[in-house]
Amino acid sequence: MARSLSIAAYLANLGVSGRDLGPDELPPRPAGTIIWARCSEPDQLTIIETLGRKVAEDGDPIQIIATLHNWHKSRSNRALPEPQGKESIRSFIQHWDPSMVIWVRGDLDLVMLDEIRSARIASILVDANGEGLDSVAGGWVPGAMRSVLAQFEAILTVDRGAAERLIRAGAPADKVLIAGEMEDSDPALPCDEEERQAIATAIGTRPVWLAAAAHLSEWPDLCLAHQDASHRAHRLLLIIAPADIRQAQDFASMMRGQNFNVALRSEEPDPKETTQVYVVDTEEELGLWYRIAPITYLGGSLYGGGCRDPFEATALGSAVLYGPQVAPYQKHAARLNAAGASRLIRSTNDLGLVVEALLAPDITAEIAHAAWDVTSRGADVTNRIAAYIQARLEELEN
Secondary structure (H helix, E strand, O other), rough: OOOOHHHHHHHHHHHHHHOOOOOOOOOOOOEEEEEEEEEOOHHHHHHHHHHHHHOOOOOOOEEEEEEOOOHHHOOOOOOOOOOHHHHHHHHHHHOOOOOOEEEOOOOOOOHHHHHHHHOOOOOEEEOOOOOOOOHHOOOOOOHHHHHHEEEHOOEEOOHHHHHHHHHHOOOHHHHHHOOOOOOOOOOOOOHHHHHHHHHHHHHHOOOEEEEEEEEEHHHHHHHHHHHHHOOOOOEEEEEEEEOOHHHHHHHHHHHHOOOOEEEEEEOOOOOOOOEEEOOOOOOHHHHHHHHHHEEEEEOOOOOOOOOOOOOHHHHHEEEEEEEEOOOOOOHHHHHHOOOOOOOOOOOOOOHHHHHHHOOOHHHHHHHHHHHHHHHHHHHHHHHHHHOOOOOHHHHOOO
């Protein structure tokens, strides 16, 4: 999310390593409206960043300051450590003077919630899935959880089951809304439209698949898969975008060693009709290649070592396939798999078979549409929550 301050710089200078910041160590408060987003897990930060962009779309001076319970210095450019203890929480609230608190999912901290209530700050619970309630309520007197949940102006749940769990735990039914799961992906990767049109024209009607952020260790699998899939479509083009472009020459050499006609992007701006493997050795964003290729294999997902977010490709209309090693995007992969909006490769021998199956345009279109549905539903939820927050902030200011 856009900030007028550099949290990362402050934390780097302070040498913070997991503790919460004292009142004299916090970055200066920027002008405008502040929303405090309390997150318990790092994967929730993307949800909040997406929400922050949408809340501030109209140019209003609204900023979301995120805190993270399980904070590490590697997150310092995205979140502050969560304040611990009553005095620290009070100092944090006094410093930032937030107009609203957004609590993400469960893991309710009763001390923090009590301080938020005492400060009379409007608060909402979003992306609530009903988890973490039993452990919080276990040691409390009857009615305590009802009182805690009642302090939220709205409780927006991911599904009906979560809504029912929260109501049973004591949440007022008239405050619980089934909103769906929020979008938690970064903005669509950009591309140069003139470049896209030129490459699309050069490729024409040829079938294409992309190995996005491919690892060099995968070249034998890509080679075998391309050979197998080419039996069905002899004009098939494989685009390899290496995870490390310094390895592009290695990819090219190895694929040439298997008798493929290989071209490097730096030497051949557009693939020719005879090009079988096109290796990207320049710095273009992957957004260009996702838009070109209707099928994308996520490099690094067969053997581990890191892969790209599958939502990057699906948001741009490319059907995705990947191996079992999709960390840290297991949640996105699970959502796509549940909707039949992706293909999981269980072994290296399956890669070519899956690519070959996806060469049928109707199958690729079906998967891409299902994937678009998964991501667009999350975007709709985020838009509605952003609209709610904007309307509520207007009420609070009047």
